[in-house]
Amino acid sequence: MAETSIPQTTKSLATTTSGSSSKTADQVIADGLKYKGVPYKFGSSKNTTNTFDCSSFTQRVFKQAGVNLPRDSRQQSKVGKQVSKNQLQKGDLIFFRSYGSSSSRITHVAIYAGNNTLLHTYGKGGVTTSKFAGTSWEKRFEIARRVI
Template sequence: MTKRDWVMKSTIAVLLSTSLLMGGQVGQAAAKTQDSKQSDVVNIATSLIGKDYEYKAKGPKQFGSAELATYTYKQVGITIGSTISSLSKAGKKVSQDSVEPGDLVFFSSTGSGSASFMGIYIGNDQFVYSSQGEDAVVVKSYSEYSDKFVGARRILEETSSSDNSGDDTQQAPSDLANKVIKIGEKYMGTKYKYGSSSSSTKTFDCSSFTQRVFKEAGITLPRDSRQQSTVGTTVSKKNLQKGDLLFMKASANSSSDRITHVAIYAGNGKILHTYGSPGVTYSKYDGTNWEKRVVKVKRVL
């Protein structure tokens, strides 16, 4: 039996066991959008078993390690980072023994330090990952990799019934953009502090502000502005929409396009962001120095 034949036979077994696992929970899961998303992520991840490994490949036929997670979550409408480094900081940290289906799990060959490979936990003590060594997307026993475990992150937030009022309908991008702006406005005047903690709302720097606002709208962003500029879809400045993220260099005359600031386009020629003495504020955008500093626009809604 060839390696490819073995992988495909294993795929069938995993899909059957996973279907039984998730199916047995249907009665309890139906009331929560969270559990539906978990099921979707698990089903998509397992459907990719047997696909080829290729460094940094984004799919759908070949996948790098982080890109497998990026692709899987994109299929359920969730934009996440595309590197192991950014994903290891995304979402919410969970302990090794508290992982749930859909969680991202990270490993290193030594079991310490930075992660060198990662996968998606699918339940039943299994995770799916794109393996360089096996040249394919494979399924492995989670417990057998316990000595290599270095972290886990939960991207899927539990949905509160008080937030959705029983309505599981996905919000339109325009509605979500308005929600983002409304959330941002409640922090108007909050002081600026470089390096503010991502868990704090007493002060913000530019990227902790955007991360917080989008998190409250149900969208996970990496922590810093340069990491945030790697997610979502790149759009042109002339096609700006409310809710787009604007990434800026240090000054309009700078020869370097290194990103030093991020703001949210609020529509009507304004941006919502934080800096210096005003803290969280609106600023005029059209025709200003802010506009001239923009080097990238990303849409995550």
Template sequence: MTKRDWVMKSTIAVMLSTSLLMGGQVGQAAAYSQDSGKSERIVSLTKSLVGKDYKFGAEGPSRFGSAGLATYVYNQAGVKISDTISKLYQGGTKVSRTNVKAGDLVFFSSNGKGSPSFMGVYVGNDQFIYSSQGESKVVVKKYSAYEKKFLGARRYLSETSNSNTTKPNTSTAATKLANQVIKNGEKYLKTPYKFGSSKTTTKTFDCSSFTQRVFKEAGIELPRDSRQQSTVGKTVSLKNLKKGDLVFMKASPTAKSDRITHVAIYAGDGKILHTYGSPGVTYSTFFNTNWERRVVKVQRVIPE
């Protein structure tokens, strides 16, 4: 082999290795984003069900058994899991008590031994939520307070990120921009609603002049009308909803026409930021409400 041949062969090998490495990182980053979104949706859905009635074996949407609560919220997030405590305890990936993450399933018994008798969804901040037979409803509990009753935890959402994998800069920039949009909107909280409000004023807003204003302040131009805004950006599924996405709605959950009459900004943590009626600019709970049931489409206008 000549020196020239050796150099060419080595160069090709390096290029191939780099290409494979970059391809792997892109795939990992995409999977991370998808599972992160599912985890957020599961947590938001679970929080929205606090106070719902307990019923043995029930899987929602108004009453839940211990396993049924987890089955329901995972199903709503597009993840199929088993429907009994024993099967759920046997499946997934084992996680230690101190390494649980939001969205993990946690299992308990009265004395911390034997088979699990009840279970819940860990939602972060040292809290888990479960459907309690004793309290006859879905409740929030302090996770650390149940240490002596803890049997195990299971993770059903795949992990694709690790210490050697980082999200691409575009994702970081998109998150930063989404946070800026929400921050822009928050400064107008309680600003009165006025249908047909001028795009040049910040003393009143209607739904689309509000979204136009806060996105413009973040450097993104949108049309004035909500139906025109619904044609901008990329259409995404509701289960892949991210902070900063625009959510477009029809007149009511039962309306036969999908004609868009309202637009809101998904603000994360199961909330939308928008304006309507007497509250004016406000936050509203989104999942499992009439707001969600009115959704026609979701548009992602923040570049990824």
């Protein structure tokens, strides 16, 4: 797959990461972008890279960087340090609830890629990047966790 760069914007939610955590975050994002366009399939096995669901994708790219995560998004939402939306750094995991739901039940996970960008997989496009702030993704925000 062709490697794609993260779109640059003038508005950034990220603060600067430092040292090895920044290098690990850059590795996670670069590895994730290599899978851009790989199809989404709910319940994909952690042992395949032919398809991903949101949590098998995050589990795979973090494992490639030496960080072990649990298999599903609800379990992943309990590891690492909780961070607020305005303190997001590259490599943070962002967890979402269903659109229009008042429930706090986690239904999706994405990687914050910096510069107001999410790296994740869902729907027909498969692994992709999306804007965060000012979108339905931001409205569905439930919690963010720092695992690196």
